[in-house]
Amino acid sequence: MRLVTFRKGKANHVGAIVGDCVADIVAASRASGGPALPADMIALLEMGAKGLRAAKAAARFALKNPKRGLLVPLELVRLEAPVPCPRKLLALAGNYSSHLKEEGKNARAKREQTPRVFMKPPSTTVNRPGGHIPITRYAHFVDWEVELGIVIGRKAKDVTPRDASRYIAGYTIVNDISERDFRVQKRTKTEDFDKFFDWLNGKWPDGFAPMGPCLTTADEIGDPMNLAIRLSVNGQVMQDANTSGMIYNCAEIVAYISRWVTLEPGDVIATGTPAGIGKIRGIKLKVGDVVRCEIENIGVLENRVAAER
Structure with a gap:
């Protein structure tokens, strides 16, 4: 359904x-x-x-x-977004080996790392299918990231990977729009700590999480770890991959997060993006661009880029 x-x-x-x-x-x-x-x-x-x-x-x-x-x-x-205002909108960074590789990073063995999880403010970032991706006066390099979104169906606390799928209601598409060159206020010195928060704050602008078009229930998604995933800008394919390229699978992600955060019905977890982001190509989103995200068995999420009103 x-x-x-x-x-x-x-x-x-x-x-x-x-x-x-x-x-x-x-x-x-x-x-x-x-x-x-x-x-x-x-x-x-x-x-x-x-x-x-x-x-x-x-x-x-x-x-x-x-x-x-x-x-x-x-x-x-x-x-509207299938869950217009989830209690929590969590997301993973660096969860596809191909994405790490394009950024010049190595995909380490799972035992050497843990999932990298961050949050986006749900009440202001969630955007609807057909909604405008806003370009603000502070925008310098707005980029795209098509991602499979997990929608939680039951309260989950400290669950195991084996049981985690029982807590998933279904799946949707999330476009984790990102500002790659976050500069809102000038500073005279930038340290590594500043760079991390620039990256994080670049995930937070209003409307930077288009979601939809639907929530495909878990019983009809097929294998969530074997879905075609694609993104195009103005008809040009930028990302073309399969969810099998994830480092941590959906069950592992839910189990890991549930160890330290109680997951609740309607919470959404964006599971990371494959290779093909604009930053690597030197292509940034501009007013008038049409961004089309597709994931097998879910559908198409399309949004146009517009100047912030």
Whole structure:
């Protein structure tokens, strides 16, 4: 099932993609006599397997009863990020050997390192499919990073890699937009410590985490460690890889983070990007560029770059 959050009037609703339409699962469940479903993705995920089963039944009802007005053509729907404001938006740095190699770094054995995890402010960085990637007056080198996003479905604390998949509701696409030359205020001296925070702060600008178009549930994603992943800018392919290139797999990532952070339903973890970033090519995003991210069994996330309003 491919779950979405879509705009209906002035409010968000949860739906499911059915063919080339979106089924309003809240209305469909009500019309079919099913359980009351929330219009919020996090609240739906908090219902657990019961909620997902009810959502799937509602989507089937909408499909079988097209005259009930429960289906809306996708082209007429404004999609929001599947989880518009996750409690936590975590991300991994350097989780593809190919990306480390292009930056002139060595991919060490797992026993010699641990995942490199950081956060992006969820309430301001999350951006919707079709939303504009903002270029601010402080922008110097805005770059792209297509990433597979893990969406947590159950509260997870200190889980094992063997059990971690049971806590994953599904997967989405995250474009970890990054400012590579972060300069907001001049300084007379730059130390290595400053460089780290420049890198980190360059992940934080508003709108720098486009996400979507949907949440593909774990039972329909196939093997999350064998998905084609691609990004293009204005039709030119920049990144073309497979999630099998990750150093730490999805289960290992969830297990590791859960040792020191309680993961909650709706939390999103971006799992790192493969080779092909603009920094290495000397290509930065500019106003008018169209960035298209694709991951197998999830879909397409497309955003245009625009001047900040």
